[in-house]
Amino acid sequence: MTVLVTGGAGYIGSHTTLLLLENGYDVVVYDNLSNASRESIRQVEKLAKRPVAFVKGDIRDKATLAATFEKYSIEAVIHFAGLKAVGESVESPLSYYENNVCGTVALCETMASYGCKSMVFSSSATVYGDPQELPITEKAPLQATNPYGRTKLMIEEILRDVWYSDKEWKVMLLRYFNPVGAHESGDIGEDPDGIPNNLMPYIAQTAIGKRAFLSIFGNDYDTRDGTGVRDYIHVMDLAHGHLKALEKLSEIEEVTAVNLGTGKGYSVLEVVAAFEKASGRRIPYKFAPRRQGDIAACYADVSFAKRFLEWEAERDIDAMCTDMWRWQSKHPDGYQHKEET
Ligand code: NAD
Ligand code: UD1
Numbered sequence: 001m002t003v004l005v006t007g008g009a010g011y012i013g014s015h016t017t018l019l020l021l022e023n024g025y026d027v028v029v030y031d032n033l034s035n036a037s038r039e040s041i042r043q044v045e046k047l048a049k050r051p052v053a054f055v056k057g058d059i060r061d062k063a064t065l066a067a068t069f070e071k072y073s074i075e076a077v078i079h080f081a082g083l084k085a086v087g088e089s090v091e092s093p094l095s096y097y098e099n100n101v102c103g104t105v106a107l108c109e110t111m112a113s114y115g116c117k118s119m120v121f122s123s124s125a126t127v128y129g130d131p132q133e134l135p136i137t138e139k140a141p142l143q144a145t146n147p148y149g150r151t152k153l154m155i156e157e158i159l160r161d162v163w164y165s166d167k168e169w170k171v172m173l174l175r176y177f178n179p180v181g182a183h184e185s186g187d188i189g190e191d192p193d194g195i196p197n198n199l200m201p202y203i204a205q206t207a208i209g210k211r212a213f214l215s216i217f218g219n220d221y222d223t224r225d226g227t228g229v230r231d232y233i234h235v236m237d238l239a240h241g242h243l244k245a246l247e248k249l250s251e252i253e254e255v256t257a258v259n260l261g262t263g264k265g266y267s268v269l270e271v272v273a274a275f276e277k278a279s280g281r282r283i284p285y286k287f288a289p290r291r292q293g294d295i296a297a298c299y300a301d302v303s304f305a306k307r308f309l310e311w312e313a314e315r316d317i318d319a320m321c322t323d324m325w326r327w328q329s330k331h332p333d334g335y336q337h338k339e340e341t
Contacts, residue, residue, distance in 0.1 A: 002026040002072050003246065004116075006059055006107065007080030008052075009036035011190040012122065012179055014044050016078060016239040018188065021048035023243060028072050030065075031081065032058040035193065039335035043187045059103035062110055069114040076118035076249065077111060078242055079104065082151070085197060086126075086293065089148035100151035101158070108162055117169040120245045121159060123152050123257065125177045125231070125298060134265075135301035138175070138257045145293055160255045170249045177231035177261030177300050179238050181320040182327035189327030190235075191334035199271060200232070200320075204328040207281040214283055216268050218290035223297055227268035231261035231299035234315035234323070244309040261300030262313040271317065278321035279329075 003020060007013045008029030014036075020027050021044070029041055029052055038054070045052050053072065057064035059081045068074070082100040083089070089096040104121075111117060128136050129143030144150040156173050163169040180200040182189030195211075196202045205211045219226040241260045266274070272283050306312050315323075 001075050004028045004030055004074045004077045006030045009040050013080040014040040014188050015183055015235045016242045018044045018048055019239040019243055021050050028053040030055045030057050037335040040188055059107045062106050065110040074116050078120045080122045086146050086148045090146055093147035096147045096151050101154050104155050118249050120172045123173045123175045125175050127153050130295045135299050137301040138304055163255045170252055171255045172245045173257040175259050177233050179235050180232045181234040181323040184323055186326035186330040203275045203283055204324050206283050207279045208328055208332050214285040215288035216285050217288055219287045221296040223267055225267050225269050229265040229267050229297035231265055232320055233261050233313050234320045237313035237315055241311050244311040258305050259300040261302055263300055263302040265299035266317055274317045275321045279325040
């Protein structure tokens with residue numbers, strides 16, 4: 001089976017591509033390299049010991065998409081491509097709507113015209129906004145608090161409408177909690193551009209000495225130790241969830257949303273302690289004011305994923321930190337070859 005992986009050169013896409021290759025799928029990676037390097041795919045090929053078809057293309061570019069569907073017999077799409085920085089989306093909302101929403105529309109139109117109607121979509125726990133109840137089930141009210149989150153909500157709605165108009169569509173919405181860590185080889189991982197916004201890459205860069213200290217955004221939340229609590233999930237467990245989703249796709253009867261998390265929440269201070277243990281380095285930190293838009297706590301109810309996908313995360317916070325540290329120490333500057341070919 002040939003799977004088109006949009007955004008497959010990126011963080012979660014590259015790990016999922018590797019797992020797909022290892023499980024006998026043929027993969028076509030489709031990525032405009034706006035936030036990734038071709039090198040990630042070279043590393044994936046090395047690890048999988050198999051070549052990967054790569055198309056440098058934009059999901060908004062229907063001509064290149066059509067040429068890709070002409071060339072390969074694509075049966076399903078895992079759709080990772082999108083912009084994902086919350087702060088940037090507040091400053092530049094139109095580019096988020098254009099890229100994420102218009103891009104998804106162009107992708108769906110092309111898929112439909114080639115009779116490919118199976119999609120696994122990268123949604124996010126951000127669609128739950130500030131949750132009223134914990135753990136969060138898939139039935140919790142949906143709410144966006146920034147343009148990035150709104151693109152995810154809009155795309156979920158668009159995909160539901162598409163299915164409603166044509167029940168041959170099979171769509172799964174995977175709502176990721178906080179993906180972290182790296183492949184256990186330490187040869188693929190997250191390669192943020194500039195100063196990381198997210199906690200784990202910031203901690204890793206502090207451990208390696210690229211950042212002087214971590215600012216902990218708020219120590220007065222109503223949580224165990226006052227710092228924010230999140231459901232961190234190892235990126236390889238997440239990748240595995242996509243494999244399970246692909247396997248189940250043909251069986252579903254309506255657009256189905258699934259939480260991908262571990263069901264456990266860790267505070268910022270607990271993550272710092274786990275990273276110190278994994279790396280043997282001290283992580284200097286200072287408490288700072290709360291970050292605008294942050295919530296106190298967020299973790300998943302994973303019972304539906306267990307029942308429906310027959311999947312659950314296997315790696316704990318220590319494995320997440322150990323693998324993150326291996327990637328960070330083997331590749332302190334991320335992927336070396338950033339050329340866009
Ligand atoms: P990433 O930035 O590493 O990967 C996204 C990839 O999409 C990049 O390789 C980028 O070059 C590509 N891309 C962006 N716009 C494109 C376009 N118009 N055409 C073609 N390619 C395009 O991000 P990631 O962390 O791997 O996230 C993958 C998906 O998962 C995104 O949709 C993101 O919103 C979603 N998600 C991520 C997280 C997270 O914490 N990483 C959490 C929830 C959801
Ligand atoms: C952020 C995004 C969310 C996105 C998710 C995964 C915001 C407001 N939310 O979520 O939409 O889906 O990333 O990409 O940006 N923290 C610090 N210091 C730091 C960085 C983070 O203390 O330097 C704290 C945060 O306050 C939070 C926790 O660490 O309590 C996790 O933060 P982060 O990794 O940015 O993820 P989220 O805020 O959950």
